[in-house]
Amino acid sequence: MKLPVVTSWYEPRRLGDRLWLITEPHVHPIFSANMHLVLGRDADLLIDSGMGIAPLRPVVDGLRPDPDKPVICLSTHTHVDHIGAAHEFETRLVHPVEADELASPSPYSLRRADLSAALQEMFVEAGYDALWEYLVDAVPSADYDLDAYAIPPAPATGFVEDGDVIDLGDWRAEVLHLPGHSPGQLGLWHAESHTLFGGDAVYDGPLIYDGPGMSIKDYAATLKRLRDMPIHTVHGGHDPAFDGVWLQAIIKDYLERWDMT
Numbered sequence: 001m002k003l004p005v006v007t008s009w010y011e012p013r014r015l016g017d018r019l020w021l022i023t024e025p026h027v028h029p030i031f032s033a034n035m036h037l038v039l040g041r042d043a044d045l046l047i048d049s050g051m052g053i054a055p056l057r058p059v060v061d062g063l064r065p066d067p068d069k070p071v072i073c074l075s076t077h078t079h080v081d082h083i084g085a086a087h088e089f090e091t092r093l094v095h096p097v098e099a100d101e102l103a104s105p106s107p108y109s110l111r112r113a114d115l116s117a118a119l120q121e122m123f124v125e126a127g128y129d130a131l132w133e134y135l136v137d138a139v140p141s142a143d144y145d146l147d148a149y150a151i152p153p154a155p156a157t158g159f160v161e162d163g164d165v166i167d168l169g170d171w172r173a174e175v176l177h178l179p180g181h182s183p184g185q186l187g188l189w190h191a192e193s194h195t196l197f198g199g200d201a202v203y204d205g206p207l208i209y210d211g212p213g214m215s216i217k218d219y220a221a222t223l224k225r226l227r228d229m230p231i232h233t234v235h236g237g238h239d240p241a242f243d244g245v246w247l248q249a250i251i252k253d254y255l256e257r258w259d260m261t
């Protein structure tokens with residue numbers, strides 16, 4: 001099967017004066033994660049780095065007013081759709097319990113047939129559409145080899161844990177440890193604007209809580225913690241941003257589903 005070639009793999013969208021959202025529209029919704037770029041005075045911050053199917057750094061640098069400024073790449077967790085281009089950045093942060101995965105990522109394939117039936121079933125049961133033959137519906141260049149897909153090692157250069165602060169000079173956010181979807185799942189809390197960068201702890205789509213390394217018990221505790229925070233805006237690891245009212249509805253829905261209210 002021959003997939004169409006697209007010249008711009010990433011789609012950047014400005015969300016605010018200092019905030020960009022970058023997506024990969026040609027990746028199946030299950031694996032199409034959000035990347036957020038926060039522009040700071042002393043450094044910029046990239047939250048997650050997608051699938052790593054096409055070079056991301058030139059796109060990120062193209063959005064930065066000063067590409068010579070340091071850029072920090074924070075991986076909210078180490079699932080394939082969040083760490084693909086982490087190796088392109090010199091400063092790489094992750095929670096310590098997921099350090100090994102970032103340093104030597106598990107092999108992954110872009111072919112549906114290579115993914116376990118259990119994994120595919122889990123996504124469909126969670127509410128996603130079935131996967132396509134490939135995880136993508138296009139390629140970034142005519143000579144792109146779908147079978148050569150691999151995530152390069154990107155050993156962390158630093159670790160962050162609950163309560164740490166990411167400081168860009170004029171923008172500070174607190175690191176939240178939000179386990180459940182993954183053991184080292186991180187979120188970022190920008191208190192000044194009541195904004196949560198939730199990673200895969202919470203987004204406006206089917207939450208995934210039933211796979212390897214996941215824990216409903218931890219996830220419920222995470223959602224209860226978020227329930228009690230004065231959050232006005234959520235930028236999740238997938239899907240468009242939403243407000244605090246919708247966040248409460250999502251949390252209620254899942255806690256009821258799990259019978260853990």
Ligand SMILES: [Zn+2]
Nearest residue numbers: 033081200237
């Ligand atoms: Zn994800």
Ligand SMILES: [Zn+2]
Nearest residue numbers: 077079181200
């Ligand atoms: Zn994930």
